[in-house]
Every structure is written in C-alpha cells, then in structure tokens.
Amino acid sequence: MTTAGSRPVEAPRQDTVEASRQDTGPVRRPGVAAPPPSSRVRTAVTRALVRRALERLPLRARFADGTRVGLGGPVIDIHDPDAFHHRVGVQGLVGFGESYMAGEWDAPDLAAALTVLAGDAARLVPAPLQRLRRLWAVRRPDVQRNTPTGARDNISHHYDLSNDLFALFLDDTLSYSSALFQSFPASWPLLAAAQHRKIDRLLDLAEVGPGTRLLEIGTGWGELAIRAAARGARVTTLTLSREQQALARERVSEAGLDGRVDIELCDYREATGTYDAVVSVEMVEAVGEEFWPVYFATLDARLAPGGRVALQAITMPHDRMLASRDTYTWIQKYVFPGGLLPSVEAVEEVTRAHTGLRTTRRDAFGAHYAETLRLWRERFTERADDVEALGFGETFRRMWTFYLAYSEAGFRSGYLDVQQYLFTKEDPTP
Structure with missing residues (x-):
C-alpha cells in the first residue's frame, strides 16, 4: 500500500522510525512537533481556500472558535485552526496528514470524513492552482528512487x-x-x-x-x-x-x-x-x-x-x-x-x-x-x-x-x- 519545513525535504529513514518508536508522550516526530514557518498572507489565503472547499462538501467542520462549515455529514474537529491552516498552506496534503499526527484536528469517524475528501480529491484544489502544481507541489526526493x-x-x-x-x-x-x-x-x-x-x-x-x-x-x-x-x-x-x-x-x-x-x-x-x-x-x-x-x-x-x-x-x-x-x-x-x-x-x-x-x-x-x-x-x-x-x-x-x-x-x-x-x-x- 503507498502516499508525503523550513528544513530540507527528505524521507525519514530508519533513525527517525526509531525515534518515533521511543516516543510515548507528546508529538516528537521530525517535521511534526511544530508547524513549519509560513507567512501570514499564505496562511490567510489557505484559510480562505479551505473554507471555500469545506462549504461545498458533505462534511461538518467544527473549529475551536465556534465556527461551523460544511453541508453536514461526517465531523472534523479542528482544535488548532492556526496550526492546521499553517501546515496545509506550506505542505498541502502532507501538512494535512501531519496536522492529524500532531493532534491539531480529529474526527469521530476518521475513515468516513476522509472518504468524503477522497471522493472530491480532484476538485479540492482550485483549477488555477492545479495548473500551477509543478510550482507549489513538493517534489519527491531523489533518495527515494527505487534503485x-x-x-x-x-x-x-x-x-x-x-x-x-x-x-x-x-x-x-x-x-x-x-x-x-x-x-x-x-x-x-x-x-x-x-x-x-x-x-x-x-x-x-x-x-x-x-x-x-x-x-x-x-x-x-x-x-x-x-x-x-x-x-x-x-x-x-x-x-x-x-x-x-x-x-x-x-x-x-x-x-x-x-x-x-x-x-x-x-x-x-x-x-x-x-x-x-x-x-x-x-x-x-x-x-x-x-x-x-x-x-x-x-x-x-x-x-x-x-x-x-x-x-x-x-x-x-x-x-x-x-x-x-x-x-x-x-x-x-x-x-x-x-x-x-x-x-x-x-x-x-x-x-x-x-x-x-x-x-x-x-x-x-x-x-x-x-x-x-x-x-x-x-x-x-x-x-x-x-x-x-x-x-x-x-x-x-x-x-x-x-x-x-x-x-x-x-x-x-x-x-x-x-x-x-x-x-x-x-x-x-x-
């Protein structure tokens, strides 16, 4: 089965796996403990894009400030909206997953919520940004080539x-x-x-x-x-x-x-x-x-x-x-x-x-x-x-x-x- 900083992008090797295995407390995995740096403008734009996407999905997104977005359906609870939008703004879907790992959002029925998002995957990113994918998407590191x-x-x-x-x-x-x-x-x-x-x-x-x-x-x-x-x-x-x-x-x-x-x-x-x-x-x-x-x-x-x-x-x-x-x-x-x-x-x-x-x-x-x-x-x-x-x-x-x-x-x-x-x-x- 297969899918991703201010630091250089690289795949976590066995040393990071071992570090994760030793952690029984709060988030410690590299690249997850704190959101990567981002500008306020980028985070604000991401916030607007995420809200626009959620407004037309059969989901209910509940933000910590009391905001509710979506057409109804499986629930997503966003506990730390600033960190969530920050990560998504910098790393897209990689950041979305890392935000879950960091406990910044959750879902009572995670598979159901992700099923809604997967069903709309091709349309979550606006068409103009899709056409510019090569400019904003993180490229796969050479270290992962299957030589x-x-x-x-x-x-x-x-x-x-x-x-x-x-x-x-x-x-x-x-x-x-x-x-x-x-x-x-x-x-x-x-x-x-x-x-x-x-x-x-x-x-x-x-x-x-x-x-x-x-x-x-x-x-x-x-x-x-x-x-x-x-x-x-x-x-x-x-x-x-x-x-x-x-x-x-x-x-x-x-x-x-x-x-x-x-x-x-x-x-x-x-x-x-x-x-x-x-x-x-x-x-x-x-x-x-x-x-x-x-x-x-x-x-x-x-x-x-x-x-x-x-x-x-x-x-x-x-x-x-x-x-x-x-x-x-x-x-x-x-x-x-x-x-x-x-x-x-x-x-x-x-x-x-x-x-x-x-x-x-x-x-x-x-x-x-x-x-x-x-x-x-x-x-x-x-x-x-x-x-x-x-x-x-x-x-x-x-x-x-x-x-x-x-x-x-x-x-x-x-x-x-x-x-x-x-x-x-x-x-x-x-």
Missing part, C-alpha cells in the same frame, strides 16, 4: 518496523494485502478465510499445482508460498525485508515445507532461472514508475513458454496518476517511501511496450480492500496499549491510524481500486 540500494532502504523503512507490530493487527495468516470476502459487511473471524480465498484464486489463475516451479516476487510473511508448496509446487520467493525473511522461514518450517520453499533476500532484478508460474501480490506499487518496465520485463524473462503470471495490484485513475506522479505525498514521506500506484492504463502500456505479456483476465474488487482495511484499523485501535508496549509512541499510533483510514477512504470512495491480473506470454513466432 537496488534505494529499494532495500525503502522496503526496510516499512516492513522492518517490527514483526510483532504487524502481528497485532493482521490475522493469523499475516497477509498484508486485500482479502476476498464472500459477503459484506466483513467480520474479523472471517478475515483469515478471506485471505486464503484471495491467495487460492491467484494460485488458480497461475495454475499452480503439483510440480509447478513457482516464483513469488514479494514474500510478505510467507502465506502464499506455504499454500503453494502445500499444493505440491516448488517455490522460490523473494523479499528485501530481513524481518519478513526470518519469520517466513520459521512459518515454512513449522508447516513442514522446508524442502519445498526457498526464501531469498533478493531484489527482483537479481532473479534468475525460469518458472512455470510467477505470482506477485501488491509489489508493483513499491517499484516506482521509472522501474515499471524493468519489473514487468523481469516477470516476462523469468516465465517459461506457456507459463502464467498472476498479479495483484492497487490502481488509481490514470489522470490522477499523471497529475501526482512527481509529487511528494504524505504516504511516501511516512509510510511507503518511493511508492507509486499505477493505473490500469499504465500497466497495459508498460506490458505492451516492454514485454510479451498480455492481459488475459483482470478482475477488480476495491470494496473488499475497504473492508480489509476497516478490520485492520479496528484491530489496531483495539490493541493500542499493546502497540505502545512495543515502544511505538502516540505520534506513531496516530500516523498509523491515519494511514489505515486514509487508505480505506481511497477504496470506499472509488478513488483507489485493486485488481487481480492474469498475464500470458504472447507467442513470439509469426
């Missing part, structure tokens, strides 16, 4: 936080991607079965069975590899996270499948060999646009003739991808450095231009991701004391809550979607 070295750092920033943290809000399968439910509303006891349903559908698409040589790009914590090996496949799975590799190896061993699964600490670009099937679940979002051709070419190169690729990917509308692809977002700054969601059109363009892979089937199920995220968010909230006991402070907990609610809102509003693809290789012979 072989950068990709390792970016993956470590998120997935090496703590296996225990992820275990607190994920189900027993430790699957960190959209589940596939039979009915709504979803409930926690059904999540593990829904994750298995998603995995089994991907394995079925790739026709994984006894004797299949399977390459998985992006191990997670090993559930897909375990289920594939249990079908009789011989699995090679790649990860850049040492934490994930260690726990996935334990889980494979506990399942009695040591001889059927190899878990390699390896960049996808370093993969070798050919396979009957390749599966990759929500990995392309972390690749970065400039490396999409390399990523899909790798899938193509590793696939044996007659083989099949099953891919699960989060997507966004093509026009929004084009408008925001060079912008530094809150998600990129705090959660997924270097990430970018592709559009369906972008996937089609890249595979046609750089590979022999062709889309044989594509199924969208964004509503299922919204429910998956809701269950994760509720679980995370219920276990806040356990998260704190792991050493993750208040700022981190607000950041993670915002991340889960922000992502859920994207799917509930239809701004985001998730796809399962089946690719087959075009016959090169005339």
